[in-house]
Amino acid sequence: MKNNQVVKIDASGIFYRELNAKLREVVSDGVQKIELCNIYGQRYIGTDLDKPVEIEIFGTPGNDLGAFMDGPKITVHGNAQDGCGNTMNNGEIIVHGHAGDITGLSARGGKIFIRDNVGYRAGIHMKEYQDRKPVVVIGGTAQDFLGEYMAGGVLILLGLNLKKGECHKANFIGTGMHSGVIYMRGNVQDFQLGKEVGVAELDEKDGLVLKELVSEFASHFGYAAEEILKHKFAKLFPLHLRPYGRLYAY
Amino acid sequence: MKTYLPSRFIIERDPSRCIQCKVCVNQCTFDVHYYDAEDDEVRSHEENCVGCHRCVIFCPTNALTVRRNPLDYRENYNWRPEVIEDIIKQSETGGVLLTGMGNDKGYPIYWDHLLLNASQVTNPSIDPLREPMELTTYLGQKPDRVEIEPSSLSLKTQLAPQVKLDTPIMFAAMSYGAVSINVHKSLARAAAGAGTLWNTGEGGLHPELYKYGNNTVAQVASGRFGVHPEYLDVARVIEIKIGQGAKPGIGGHLPGEKVSAEVSATRMIPEGTDALSPAPQHDIYSIEDLAQLVYALKEATNYTKPIAVKIAAVHNSAAIASGMVRAGADIIVLDGLRGGTGATPKIIRDNVGIPIELALASVDTRLRQEGIRNQASIVISGGIRNSGDVAKAIALGADAVYIGTAALVALGCTLCQQCHTGKCAWGICTSNPALTKRVNPDIGARRLTNLLRGWSLELKDILGGMGINAIESLRGNRLQLRGIGLTDTELEILGVKMAGS
Known part of the structure; x- marks a missing residue:
């Protein structure tokens, strides 16, 4: 019975600790769909939930949305703040708006779709292991150090809101990257890339991955995937598995 | 050449x-x-x-x-x-010159300039062989005051999560990858046997060791290696690692050749890639940000376990420690100048940080002055060599100590400082499968258990001599210490009197 039930929680005036305790309680009752209204900066939403529940958020969730999260699907109708998907293990975060700094920091799995722009160091130190592969797709553009220290996963920057001929703004893209891949639509100058990344054309396999993820992105936000995919993409890849291996005297 | x-x-x-x-x-x-x-x-x-x-x-x-x-x-x-x-x-x-272990330079070792007291005539010493002697220590935030329900005499105040240690000596963070799996097994078994804690370091926890979760401190460091919900759930304490005494301000590079199949499974990164721990945690640029991660981890574990924060002892540790306590840390960990490591730039190890004795004294003093000492336990590490150092640390204000180097010495380490090469002939600091067999976890656990037993017995002797029957009466009891060969400034920072006065 409860499986189909949508539980609505009005979060106005509720501190995050109470809100998250309430979420835990509702989820342990077996509820699978939750609507949170009037979210004004409450942190850590979805953090201690390890079931594949669906959470719709109306408002602006606070920092560390879905930090350490393991399974839920969160849709934000509004903007997300810093640390969205921090060290996430599994699940999905879909933001109909912007997200702040360190989106997807150290994520090990799951998917994050941001419709508009992200702040600094998005996708920093994402890592993959065997079948776990984090994905971050950003519809707009990003600030500096996108994909810094990246150790795995897929990061896609679409630049849909760039004007014709306009470059992405981020500098130091992929600095220290040593695994994983970044697909980028829209121009960047060479100096905007970190020393540790190379640029390549997409091969067939890249095309498949890109098509799948861009289609998913497009379906979340009502875009036409073919339109997005028509444009040329560049693939950024790590030049070395061990960027700092030659730094030391043994 | x-x-x-x-x-x-x-x-x-x-x-x-x-x-x-x-x-x-x-x-x-x-x-x-x-x-x-x-x-x-x-x-x-x-x-x-x-x-x-x-x-x-x-x-x-x-x-x-x-x-x-x-x-x-x-x-x-x-x-x-x-x-x-x-x-x-x-x-x-x-x-960059790399090295292992802790600072080996001739900076003053203040433990050697501190002397313990004993009872003579005016109060009787206690013989620990025949009288009960309490080493039990509880780590975690203590309430400002406790309220008792008068009718039932039960505790009304709700306590923050506490961890009980049978002896105030724990095993310091040494990651799987830096040390071998057999070292982790030895440490985990010894900690479980002796009723204390061991620390995973920042390399995750091998699934085989989940059964020792109740005695495990799980570290969350800048690389977030092996940090996932099960890891957080299984641990008794979660420790956010900001810094370590052997390399304050420096991240870690576990070289790809040490990332074997097993290490890669525990760290959850591909085999053979460098495991890079960034120098800062990129979600922590301020005390407010630290609070955010502390509470993220409390949320992730539903407020069931204490959250520790570990920093290297540096010049402004006292102010930082105050911030850490206010950020919600239940345990603060200070790692001093002489703390060891599996690999560090030599120039950093030899020149950065301050001795743990001074950091401990100044942090304890500061937290007392601000009236927040009860809000967090203090654990120290970095050069604890014997039970005398433990007793002095507790008298200076620590709740418990971590031992890393001493534990490795118990397993065979001779401090040759080649940890960074991964070639450890004693099978301790290596992930080479042939070499790791040189530490037998059964024997390793026995050697470590013996060490803890020996030190604990000595601590009881020290306490008994002072006429004290519980370690908590020694905590922060600096009247039991006197300094020797120290300047007035050193005595003032340590908060102890000159021997003879």
């Missing part, structure tokens, strides 16, 4: 004892000993010797002696042999 580095050690093989059995050849991991089949003789490449004594201990006929190479440079207090040889090494490689 011909190296200008002289051999550091000389190996003497007594021909009347050597039976050419080649044990030394097989035991050495630095390619020192070799068998010359033509002459039927075992010989040495002395220049490779690091002085780890593996061959000496395992030679069945005691035929080997390893000595310092007495090669004397002309006396020069400024240009000492180590300084000269470091320059030679860098001129031949152009790299």
Whole structure:
């Protein structure tokens, strides 16, 4: 019975600790769909939930949305703040708006779709292991150090809101990257890339991955995937598995 | 390039004892000993010797002696042999000098300038052999006051999560990857047996060790290696690692060659890639941000376990510690100048940070002045060598100590400082499967348990001598300490009187 039930929680005036305790309680009752209204900066939403529940958020969730999260699907109708998907293990975060700094920091799995722009160091130190592969797709553009220290996963920057001929703004893209891949639509100058990344054309396999993820992105936000995919993409890849291996005297 | 580095050690093989059995050849991991089949003789490449004594201990006929190479440079207090040889090494490689273990320089060791008290006449000392003596320690936030329900005499105040230790000595963070799985097994078993905690370090927890979760401190560091919900759930305490005494302000690079299949599974990264721990945690740029991660972890574990925050002891530790407590840390961990590591730039290890004794005293003093000392336990590490150091640390204000180097010495380490090479002949600081077998977890756990037992018995002796029957009466009890050979400023910072006064 409860499986189909949508539980609505009005979060106005509720501190995050109470809100998250309430979420835990509702989820342990077996509820699978939750609507949170009037979210004004409450942190850590979805953090201690390890079931594949669906959470719709109306408002602006606070920092560390879905930090350490393991399974839920969160849709934000509004903007997300810093640390969205921090060290996430599994699940999905879909933001109909912007997200702040360190989106997807150290994520090990799951998917994050941001419709508009992200702040600094998005996708920093994402890592993959065997079948776990984090994905971050950003519809707009990003600030500096996108994909810094990246150790795995897929990061896609679409630049849909760039004007014709306009470059992405981020500098130091992929600095220290040593695994994983970044697909980028829209121009960047060479100096905007970190020393540790190379640029390549997409091969067939890249095309498949890109098509799948861009289609998913497009379906979340009502875009036409073919339109997005028509444009040329560049693939950024790590030049070395061990960027700092030659730094030391043994 | 011909190296200008002289051999550091000389190996003497007594021909009347050597039976050419080649044990030394097989035991050495630095390619020192070799068998010359033509002459039927075992010989040495002395220049490779690091002085780890593996061959000496395992030679069945005691035929080997390893000595310092007495090669004397002309006396020069400024240009000492180590300084000269470091320059030679860098001129031949152009790299950052790496080393292992803790700071080995001659900075003052304040433990050796602190003396403990004992009771004479005016209050009786206690004989711990026949009277109960309490070493039990509880780590975690303590309430400002407790309220009792008058009718039932039960506790009304809700306590923050507490961790009970049977002895105030825990095993310090040493990651799987830096040390071998058998070292982790030894530490985990010994901690479980002795009723104390061991610490995973930042490399995750091998699933085989989940059963020791109740005695495990799980570290969350900047690389977030192996940090996932099960890891957080299984641990007794979660420790956010900001810094470590051997490399304050520096991240970690576990070299790809140490990331074996097993290490990769626990760290959850691909085999053979470097495991890079960034210098800062990129979600923490301020005390407010630290609070955010502390509470993220409290949320992730539903407020069921204490969250510790570990920093290296640096110049403004006292102010930082105050911020850490206010950020919600239940335990603060201070790691001093002499704390060890599996790999660190030598220049950082030898020059950055402050001795733990001074950091501990200033942090404890500051938290007391601000009236927040009860809000967090203090755990210290970095150069604790024996139970005397433990007693002095507790009298200076620590709740408990971590031992890392001492624990490794119990397992065979001789402080040859080659941890960063991954070639540890004692099988401790390596992920080479053949070498890791040199630590047998059954024997390792026994050696560690013995060490904890010995120190705990000595602590009881020390307490008894002072006429104290519980370790908590020693905590922060600086009247039990006196300084010797210290300046007024040093005495003031340590908060102790001069011996004789």
